[in-house]
Amino acid sequence: MPPVLFDPDHRLWLLRGPTTAYAIRLADDDTVRHVHWGATLTLTEAVKVAERISPAASSFEAVAAVDELAVEGGARFGPPSLLVRFADGTRGVQWRYAGHDVDGGHLRIRLHDRHYPLRLTLHYRVCADSDVIERWTTVENHDDRTPITVLRCDSAAWAAPHRTDYRVSHLVGGWNSEFQLRRTDVAVAETVFTSRRGVTSHHANPRLAVDDGTAGEEHGEVWSTALAWSGSWRITLHRDPVGRTTWTGGFGHEGLTWSLAPGEALDTPVFAGLYTAGGFGAASRAWHGYVRRHVLSHPNETRPVLYNSWEATGFDVDEVGQIALAARAASLGVELFVMDDGWFGARTGDHVGLGDWVPNPVRFPNGLRPLAAEVRRLGMRFGLWVEPEMVNPDSDLYRAHPDWVLHMTNRDRTELRNQLVLNLGRPDTAEWTHAWLDRLVAAHDIDFLKWDANRPFTEAGWPGHGDPDRLWIEHTRAVYRIMDRLRADHPGLRIEACAGGGGRADLGILARTDQVWTSDNTDPVDRIDIQHGFSQLYPAQVMGAWVTDSPNAATARETPLRFRFHVAMAGVLGIGGDLAAWTDDELKEAVELIAAYKRIRPVVQHGTAYRLRGDGTLTAVQYAHGDEHVVLAWCPTRPYGHATAPLRLTAVRPEVVYRDTDTGATYAGAVLLGSGLPLDLPSGDHASTLVHLRPVG
Ligand code: DGJ
Numbered sequence: 001m002p003p004v005l006f007d008p009d010h011r012l013w014l015l016r017g018p019t020t021a022y023a024i025r026l027a028d029d030d031t032v033r034h035v036h037w038g039a040t041l042t043l044t045e046a047v048k049v050a051e052r053i054s055p056a057a058s059s060f061e062a063v064a065a066v067d068e069l070a071v072e073g074g075a076r077f078g079p080p081s082l083l084v085r086f087a088d089g090t091r092g093v094q095w096r097y098a099g100h101d102v103d104g105g106h107l108r109i110r111l112h113d114r115h116y117p118l119r120l121t122l123h124y125r126v127c128a129d130s131d132v133i134e135r136w137t138t139v140e141n142h143d144d145r146t147p148i149t150v151l152r153c154d155s156a157a158w159a160a161p162h163r164t165d166y167r168v169s170h171l172v173g174g175w176n177s178e179f180q181l182r183r184t185d186v187a188v189a190e191t192v193f194t195s196r197r198g199v200t201s202h203h204a205n206p207r208l209a210v211d212d213g214t215a216g217e218e219h220g221e222v223w224s225t226a227l228a229w230s231g232s233w234r235i236t237l238h239r240d241p242v243g244r245t246t247w248t249g250g251f252g253h254e255g256l257t258w259s260l261a262p263g264e265a266l267d268t269p270v271f272a273g274l275y276t277a278g279g280f281g282a283a284s285r286a287w288h289g290y291v292r293r294h295v296l297s298h299p300n301e302t303r304p305v306l307y308n309s310w311e312a313t314g315f316d317v318d319e320v321g322q323i324a325l326a327a328r329a330a331s332l333g334v335e336l337f338v339m340d341d342g343w344f345g346a347r348t349g350d351h352v353g354l355g356d357w358v359p360n361p362v363r364f365p366n367g368l369r370p371l372a373a374e375v376r377r378l379g380m381r382f383g384l385w386v387e388p389e390m391v392n393p394d395s396d397l398y399r400a401h402p403d404w405v406l407h408m409t410n411r412d413r414t415e416l417r418n419q420l421v422l423n424l425g426r427p428d429t430a431e432w433t434h435a436w437l438d439r440l441v442a443a444h445d446i447d448f449l450k451w452d453a454n455r456p457f458t459e460a461g462w463p464g465h466g467d468p469d470r471l472w473i474e475h476t477r478a479v480y481r482i483m484d485r486l487r488a489d490h491p492g493l494r495i496e497a498c499a500g501g502g503g504r505a506d507l508g509i510l511a512r513t514d515q516v517w518t519s520d521n522t523d524p525v526d527r528i529d530i531q532h533g534f535s536q537l538y539p540a541q542v543m544g545a546w547v548t549d550s551p552n553a554a555t556a557r558e559t560p561l562r563f564r565f566h567v568a569m570a571g572v573l574g575i576g577g578d579l580a581a582w583t584d585d586e587l588k589e590a591v592e593l594i595a596a597y598k599r600i601r602p603v604v605q606h607g608t609a610y611r612l613r614g615d616g617t618l619t620a621v622q623y624a625h626g627d628e629h630v631v632l633a634w635c636p637t638r639p640y641g642h643a644t645a646p647l648r649l650t651a652v653r654p655e656v657v658y659r660d661t662d663t664g665a666t667y668a669g670a671v672l673l674g675s676g677l678p679l680d681l682p683s684g685d686h687a688s689t690l691v692h693l694r695p696v697g
Helices: 043-050 279-295 319-332 369-377 396-400 427-444 468-489 524-534 561-568 584-606 669-673
Strands: 004-007 012-016 020-026 032-039 082-085 095-103 106-113 118-127 130-141 148-153 156-160 167-172 180-185 190-195 204-211 222-227 233-239 245-251 258-260 265-267 271-276 306-308 336-339 381-386 448-451 494-497 515-517 543-547 572-575 608-613 619-625 628-635 657-660 666-668 687-695
Touching (some): 004 043, 004 095, 012 118, 020 043, 020 118, 032 043, 032 271, 082 130, 130 148, 130 258, 130 279, 156 222, 156 271, 180 524, 190 204, 204 279, 222 233, 222 245, 222 279, 245 468, 258 468, 279 608, 306 319, 319 336, 319 584, 336 448, 369 381, 427 468, 524 561, 543 561, 561 628, 561 687, 584 619, 584 628, 584 687, 657 669
Parallel strands (some): 306 336, 306 572, 336 381, 381 448, 448 494, 494 515, 515 543, 543 572
Antiparallel strands (some): 004 012, 020 032, 095 106, 106 118, 118 130, 130 265, 130 271, 148 258, 156 245, 190 233, 233 245, 608 619, 619 628, 657 666, 657 687
């Protein structure tokens, strides 16, 4: 059965995933209307759904059907996805259908304005191995003389079917507190989720899930969407009084306008959607599968255990100190050594040197070669921290090119962390940035870049440019292009996305990076929540998680080393502590735990994740890979000192007997599913355990 079907009599398209269907139709006025997003149905059934009369038509609500990409014009009063103004002052659009074509799972529907030279292509893409539908748009000015003003150009609008009630799950946060999951009723209103910061942001992640208020982790219908964009974005969720809930999203935030030059076509980023009937857990697992199969470039690679110098040495890096850390890291079993901030220019603190990407001659008198060589001699790969989009005013770069930063005439240049943002929308700035990165990677055969961005945009102007708001798009596109070029020219290079922790995690950045630095907060208690939110969309394989020192630098909380490890082992394990200060006992325990991680790593990084909640304050994650299972359970506090009940597992086969690879204890799958896995948790707070189960025989 082809993935895209068309019924010419009813002008209806049906897109099919393995277990779901999405249907749209062309209305009499040639607008594309939403019909169905949910369980599989046939073309005939979809036609019947399409013929249903929309409720609530009245003289105040003439267009009660839901548009696939609402424009301004006609009796439409909800949030438009596409807003344009033509040179004569006319706003709004009236479409004429101009045909469609299907290429495998890619459907393109072409619409032309009836009078003006505006053309739109609605893109839909489905794959045989995923229920995720990718959508985006291309908007084109077909005139050869006059520009068109674009006030909004979203990638897609999504619609949930009629339900009595609606709830939205979204991720909020801040620096050190990213990915906090919030679930709230959808107000009968327009609710805006947005980043005006030029990066995805810590504060909101461009991912929403809508349900009818009854879905749980393992049951219920969920309509979830995620935008593949790493700059400013906006998603407007609209619940109308007659009971429809729709949401439209794309790049840019409110108030920006772009000029579509004569002959120009603008492609929006992918806004992907997924319907699942198995609750939030099933939704996450389907997204994880999609990210692996359709977003990541190296999904089958196992991410190495890394060491990062930041929490150990801060800006005080030098050849001798880093070599000493590297030796300790290697002796623990670390596979990738990453030197963080402070290695270049006059960068002895956050106020100076950013932008001067040559090794500091005092700290590295012979350049980076001796350190890189020693790291490799110790059997590790070599990685470096960079922050290519930023500059300290106190730097040679800024002194030479003060016009390269985002700025506005007659406005102060707001400094955050003593730095300004380079305007990578400028071809010269972007070219220069690519050139130094390319030289750096080539000169040292760098295996890994931690690509940081430590401040949002302010005074985002582009003096002299005729369409200055374009920088909100062009900067992000330039970041993508630079990463893509570097990766093409240096196939061994791997990149970690970071923006002061998890400020830039999205499907767009994951298409050109391999993992995300989840948060600067490495406190394991806080991390349990952060990781829980992160896992709603992103797989463990991309979730950077370090073990650092106790008390924690961010929270001053003291926790046992084992607990810190067990929390970090739920993602891509890294070590970020000051190894020079670790005791022999701690180093010995770390060796054992890193070895244990390497044994479970294929299951964690390539397996399927199930979020489990035990009783009280117990939280656990189970990873399943074939018939192998890994359970990581954490109990940050133990109210009343009560023992925790056994933890009921999922996804094990009832008829199989499993052995704990550590203790040798055996359990029938039926028992693990029924009464659960007894947990051997130490007494007291910050208790945790790791259980690795394999079938007996
Ligand atoms: C913010 C990052 O999130 C940290 O891990 C570290 O790399 C610092 N920047 C360095 O300035």
